[in-house]
Amino acid sequence: MKYPLLETIDFPSDLRELPVDKLEALAAEMRRFIIEAVAAKEGHLGASLGVVELTLALHYAFNTPYDKLIWDVGHQAYGHKIITGRRSVFDTNRQFKGISGFPKMAESEYDAFGTGHSSTSISAALGMAIASRLQGDTKREHIAVIGDASIASGMAFEALNHAGDSKANILVILNDNAIGIDPSVGALKNYLTQVKTGSQRSVNIFEALNFRYFGPVDGHDIDKLLEIFKTLKKIEGPKFLHVITTKGKGLKQAERDQVKYHAPGKFDALTGELSPAKEAPQPPKYQDVFGLTLVELAKKNPKIVGITPAMPTGSSMKYMMQAFPERAFDVGIAEQHAVTLAAGIAASGGIAFCAVYSTFLQRAYDQLIHDVALQKLPVVFCIDRAGLVGEDGATHHGVFDLAYLRCIPNLIIYAPRNEESLRNIMFTAQEGLDLPIAIRYPRGRGTVIDWKKPFEKIELGKAEKLTEGDRLALIVTGHFTEKALKLAKIFSGSIAVYYFGFIKPLDTETLQDVFSTYDKILTLEDGVVKGGLASAIAEIALSSNYKGKIISLGIPDEFMEQGSTEELYQSIGLTDAQLQSTIHELLAE
Ligand SMILES: Cc1ncc(C[n+]2csc(CCOP(=O)(O)OP(=O)(O)O)c2C)c(N)n1
Ligand SMILES: CC(=O)[C@@H](O)[C@H](O)COP(=O)(O)O
Numbered sequence: 136m137k138y139p140l141l142e143t144i145d146f147p148s149d150l151r152e153l154p155v156d157k158l159e160a161l162a163a164e165m166r167r168f169i170i171e172a173v174a175a176k177e178g179h180l181g182a183s184l185g186v187v188e189l190t191l192a193l194h195y196a197f198n199t200p201y202d203k204l205i206w207d208v209g210h211q212a213y214g215h216k217i218i219t220g221r222r223s224v225f226d227t228n229r230q231f232k233g234i235s236g237f238p239k240m241a242e243s244e245y246d247a248f249g250t251g252h253s254s255t256s257i258s259a260a261l262g263m264a265i266a267s268r269l270q271g272d273t274k275r276e277h278i279a280v281i282g283d284a285s286i287a288s289g290m291a292f293e294a295l296n297h298a299g300d301s302k303a304n305i306l307v308i309l310n311d312n313a314i315g316i317d318p319s320v321g322a323l324k325n326y327l328t329q330v331k332t333g334s335q336r337s338v339n340i341f342e343a344l345n346f347r348y349f350g351p352v353d354g355h356d357i358d359k360l361l362e363i364f365k366t367l368k369k370i371e372g373p374k375f376l377h378v379i380t381t382k383g384k385g386l387k388q389a390e391r392d393q394v395k396y397h398a399p400g401k402f403d404a405l406t407g408e409l410s411p412a413k414e415a416p417q418p419p420k421y422q423d424v425f426g427l428t429l430v431e432l433a434k435k436n437p438k439i440v441g442i443t444p445a446m447p448t449g450s451s452m453k454y455m456m457q458a459f460p461e462r463a464f465d466v467g468i469a470e471q472h473a474v475t476l477a478a479g480i481a482a483s484g485g486i487a488f489c490a491v492y493s494t495f496l497q498r499a500y501d502q503l504i505h506d507v508a509l510q511k512l513p514v515v516f517c518i519d520r521a522g523l524v525g526e527d528g529a530t531h532h533g534v535f536d537l538a539y540l541r542c543i544p545n546l547i548i549y550a551p552r553n554e555e556s557l558r559n560i561m562f563t564a565q566e567g568l569d570l571p572i573a574i575r576y577p578r579g580r581g582t583v584i585d586w587k588k589p590f591e592k593i594e595l596g597k598a599e600k601l602t603e604g605d606r607l608a609l610i611v612t613g614h615f616t617e618k619a620l621k622l623a624k625i626f627s628g629s630i631a632v633y634y635f636g637f638i639k640p641l642d643t644e645t646l647q648d649v650f651s652t653y654d655k656i657l658t659l660e661d662g663v664v665k666g667g668l669a670s671a672i673a674e675i676a677l678s679s680n681y682k683g684k685i686i687s688l689g690i691p692d693e694f695m696e697q698g699s700t701e702e703l704y705q706s707i708g709l710t711d712a713q714l715q716s717t718i719h720e721l722l723a724e
């Protein structure tokens with residue numbers, strides 16, 4: 136047997152049959168299992184390696200699934216999945232039609248709450264604890280395992296504030312490894328460092344919030360964890376356990392380069408070395424174009440300030456942070472704060488470029504409306520990971536932004552068709568706007584660009600006709616414009632491609648031309664059709680009494696699961712080949 140102990144554990148009930156002295160060996164097997172699985176299939180590595188002992192100790196000591204265990208973010212729950220009925224399908228982790236890379240209630244009764252976005256676990260656990268109490272069950276434990284970066288988020292603080300003033304049976308376990316995806320930031324991080332080094336002698340802030348505080352304890356010492364859990368199980372009410380772990384524990388490279396090995400892509404399971412990069416020259420990532428262009432612009436424009444909530448590497452804001460440490464801020468997992476901080480900078484004459492993943496910007500919706508748009512503060516939102524993101528799945532796809540932004544007055548919304556137009560809109564925005572702008576672009580690489588090409592100012596609100604064609608108007612936005620151009624080539628002379636970079640303000644003049652010329656319009660976008668570009672066009676078509684046919688392609692009205700973007704496109708008819716046959720049918724009508 137490759138994993139003699141692990142293969143005997145299908146569920147936590149099996150685990151609880153093992154003598155305690157076997158748990159360390161089991162932990163070593165679990166670690167090896169995770170390393171082999173992630174090396175081959177990719178995924179989040181460091182976080183799961185760091186909580187192997189904690190995972191085993193929790194399921195050993197507590198009566199899951201009766202006791203509720205919630206993993207904050209959930210990217211560290213691979214070990215949990217492996218011992219809760221999913222070992223045999225773990226090779227499908229994050230794959231199309233496979234298991235999710237995050238806890239998911241529909242997947243297992245052991246996944247007490249679905250996660251993916253951070254800092255929700257304490258609120259959810261508290262809600263469950265209140266419900267248990269109301270149902271007369273005072274014995275059930277409700278456990279939130281939350282990382283040091285995630286606990287610094289406002290939402291986690293709101294929950295601590297509430298929980299500490301309750302009698303709820305809640306155990307908050309702070310898994311402190313001093314890093315998020317990038318190094319943790321902020322005063323709380325400094326405080327936690329002082330607690331760990333013993334230099335913090337004043338009041339314990341968690342005790343001050345009325346939690347029974349335990350720790351700090353070595354989170355890789357199973358015996359110690361079990362001993363503390365024994366004590367904690369006897370205590371009713373809110374409890375807080377501070378656990379110290381090492382992210383990437385057990386794989387040398389992952390411990391050494393914790394940022395890279397957060398989600399390292401494919402690597403050699405034996406050596407830990409990353410798979411070599413592809414040899415063929417590749418177009419740059421949108422993220423790098425964003426990050427390097429920002430530095431280029433900031434060199435000339437001292438008003439520019441960069442902000443990212445906890446994603447300096449992912450968004451490439453790190454380039455600005457390296458070049459201008461005084462003018463670029465990683466504010467931690469604090470999307471709401473990031474947006475209002477940007478509003479404050481704009482209110483005082485600065486030009487704030489706020490880089491946020493589309494899915495995480497959902498957190499800051501009120502700030503967008505109330506603090507930015509209502510006051511016409513010209514913040515530049517660089518909305519990264521717009522569209523389908525792939526293997527992270529439903530929690531992370533950035534498909535709602537066009538719909539949720541389009542209804543906000545005063546907001547300009549632009550989706551560059553390639554990296555060159557991303558550079559040009561950034562240039563245009565920093566020249567000075569009267570209104571805020573949201574620039575949305577996808578994860579990954581686009582087309583080859585000429586970095587030396589001088590910037591060109593983009594005319595706000597203007598659509599472009601990119602190809603001539605007499606039978607069908609194809610209205611497209613964002614990076615899907617490349618798809619549209621390929622189609623125009625195939626159906627040469629038949630399809631007129633209109634690139635609507637601006638979803639708001641919408642170029643109604645060009646639209647009227649389209650309405651008066653074509654009796655068939657196809658709209659194409661990588662966002663939800665309901666509320667996005669398609670809806671914008673339909674609204675004007677209705678008010679213009681357009682009598683032709685409009686077909687709208689994009690993300691349907693359902694949550695898309697995980698898979699490669701190509702597999703996901705295939706599942707909704709958006710591959711190049713499927714689009715070609717759709718157009719073929721349309722033209723044949
Ligand atoms: C609201 C939100 N913002 C950003 C992220 C991206 N993100 C995922 S994991 C992570 C870092 C989490 O760090 P920590 O809580 O310390 O857990 P660790 O990875 O160290 O186990 C971040 C920023 C997210 N999932 N949710
Ligand atoms: C768990 C989480 O939220 C992040 O690690 C996320 O998976 C990052 O996504 P990117 O890989 O697109 O930066």
Ligand SMILES: [Mg+2]
Nearest residue numbers: 282283314315
């Ligand atoms: Mg951490």
